Amino acid sequence: MNKKKxxxxxxxxxxxIFLTSLAYAEVSxxxxxxxxxxxxxxxxxxxxxxxxxxxxxxxxxxxxxNNITILYPWFAYTGEKWEGNDTITPSPPFVLSKNAGNIYxxxxxxxxxxxxxxxxxxxxxxxxxxxxxAVDKSPHQxxxxxxxxxxxxxxxxxxxxxxxxxxxxxxxxxxxxICTIIIAATIFLSVRRPRVTWKKEAAEG
Numbered sequence: 001m002n003k004k005k006x007x008x009x010x011x012x013x014x015x016x017i018f019l020t021s022l023a024y025a026e027v028s029x030x031x032x033x034x035x036x037x038x039x040x041x042x043x044x045x046x047x048x049x050x051x052x053x054x055x056x057x058x059x060x061x062x063x064x065x066n067n068i069t070i071l072y073p074w075f076a077y078t079g080e081k082w083e084g085n086d087t088i089t090p091s092p093p094f095v096l097s098k099n100a101g102n103i104y105x106x107x108x109x110x111x112x113x114x115x116x117x118x119x120x121x122x123x124x125x126x127x128x129x130x131x132x133x134a135v136d137k138s139p140h141q142x143x144x145x146x147x148x149x150x151x152x153x154x155x156x157x158x159x160x161x162x163x164x165x166x167x168x169x170x171x172x173x174x175x176x177x178i179c180t181i182i183i184a185a186t187i188f189l190s191v192r193r194p195r196v197t198w199k200k201e202a203a204e205g
Contacts, residue, residue: 030058031054031055031063031096032054032055032057033133033142033144034053034055035050035144036050036051036146037051037129037148038051041150041151042148042149042150045112045118047109047110048110050107051107052068052107054068054096054104054105054133055096056101056102057099057100058099059098061137062096063095063135064094064135064136065090065094065104065133066093067089067090068086068131068133069131069133070130071084071129071131072085073129073150074117076117084113084117127147127148129146131144131145132144
């Protein structure tokens with residue numbers, strides 16, 4: 001009898017735990033952020049646009065979007081101020097309704113720097129734009145990255161540098177010709193050199 005009672009209690013406890021886990025599984029704690037640029041790649045100094053879409057796919061409660069922080073690949077401190085970042089603060093505060101009931105969308109403009117911060121090309125690791133949003137409820141922050149590509153920066157040389165390169169190649173060509181002449185003369189002289197023959201002197205009577 002006691003065994004049946006214990007078995008029934010254990011069965012009820014397992015069922016309660018299982019139902020609770022199902023209830024929590026139904027509550028999606030996800031806020032989806034989508035972001036993309038208006039072009040696949042950019043040249044240094046070029047302007048562009050970044051589109052951001054935020055959707056509250058949580059099913060438990062609404063969220064208030066406090067702000068959005070954007071960090072571009074050229075984010076740096078210039079000595080006077082921070083550059084390469086944007087902060088968007090919706091006014092009035094934007095409510096992200098649960099079950100994707102109210103979707104936030106915004107487009108921001110940016111300019112790729114034309115100095116050394118604009119590094120791109122096949123030998124540079126993939127760049128990305130970091131996006132972070134802050135909301136009023138836990139976990140309070142959600143992040144997203146968007147790929148970004150800067151075209152290879154062309155290398156320019158002055159005419160003075162070109163003259164130096166031409167002079168260098170000229171010197172190398174002259175040295176190569178001189179070495180070739182010396183080697184050819186050495187081979188020619190070694191072939192033309194008369195052979196020295198030794199004759200045995202006739203033995204005296």
